Amino acid sequence: MQNSLTRKPIEIKISTVVAVAVILNEAALDRLEIALKEMTGGAADFFDDEFAIIDIESIANEAIDWSGIISLFKSCGLNAVAVRNAHDDQHSAIRAHGLSIDIVSKAKPEIPKELAAQAPTPAVEVRTETVAAAQNAMPAAIEHIPAMLIDTPVRAGQRIYARGCDLIITASVNNGAEVIADGSIHIYAPLRGRALAGARGNTEARIFTTAMEAELVSIAGIYQTFDGGFPKLTPNQPVQIKLVGDSIEVSSLKSA
Missing domain, CATH: 2.160.20.70 (Pectate Lyase C-like)
Incomplete structure (x- = not known):
């Protein structure tokens, strides 16, 4: 009984989680679906319910089917939580679909033009990064890593x-x-x-x-x-x- 009286109804903590940054280079759902199936082998749990930040810098001027993209990501184990590099006039539509606006972006490495021209740009690129978010504490790493x-x-x-x-x-x-x-x-x-x-x-x-x-x-x-x-x-x-x-x-x- 004492715990229920002293315990706060809600507590806010700040921690970190790992998120998958998904860079979309095309807006067509059929093309994105093909690219994801090739990447995941069709496995529905390939990404194991990871959070996803959607980077639309390459397609920000195109019409984007947010409901379709969210469902497509969910089908392969990705939970879309935020959008990066969206124009200001897209923010209301993005938030209407339950997504946040990621305003903190990281510098991208520059790729020499001669190398970039050698390979076609994939419809979807995926990389792993960290974002600040609220979550339960995870066990501290056992392996020693230099500062x-x-x-x-x-x-x-x-x-x-x-x-x-x-x-x-x-x-x-x-x-x-x-x-x-x-x-x-x-x-x-x-x-x-x-x-x-x-x-x-x-x-x-x-x-x-x-x-x-x-x-x-x-x-x-x-x-x-x-x-x-x-x-x-x-x-x-x-x-x-x-x-x-x-x-x-x-x-x-x-x-x-």
Whole structure:
């Protein structure tokens, strides 16, 4: 009885999930269906109920049958959740079909024109990436993976995810940027954007930064924003952010 009285009716946590990015190079459903059948061998569970972000940059000016595409993806185990690179005037139609608008895109590697011309563009391309989303905590990775090192500024609109390891950043994390790690996050510069450590449920993960100016911080899905101002900290001292019970604690790291 006591648990039912103290338990919150709803809790929001921030974590990470793996999503499949599906790049559509054609809008015709019959062509897409053929391409997916060739890719999956016709297996209905090929993608094992994975989330899908639909990238329509190549066909944004064409008429798109959203209901048909959602059903087609579902038939091979893909759950469409968001659309990327859509025009503003397409947003209402996309949302009407229960899809979100993905406004954070990652830089794409440039392919030399002479190489791109050698092979035809497939109707559907699939790649795996990570996106921020709400989900239940997953077990932490057992295998040791070296920390990811970023030595350039993380700019607004960029998202970096260190999967299965710590994240070390030696430059600033700007407003509108987001950095995520399954382990701890070490920022040897100002943190002005969002930092999410322990993304798979590691409650021992921490965030360290030399200047605390964050929009949001999160440890193991429990988050805190700073709309009301930052905690009073010791001047000119690096900061650590950790989880104490169900609360975020921000404190200065004192010199030894």
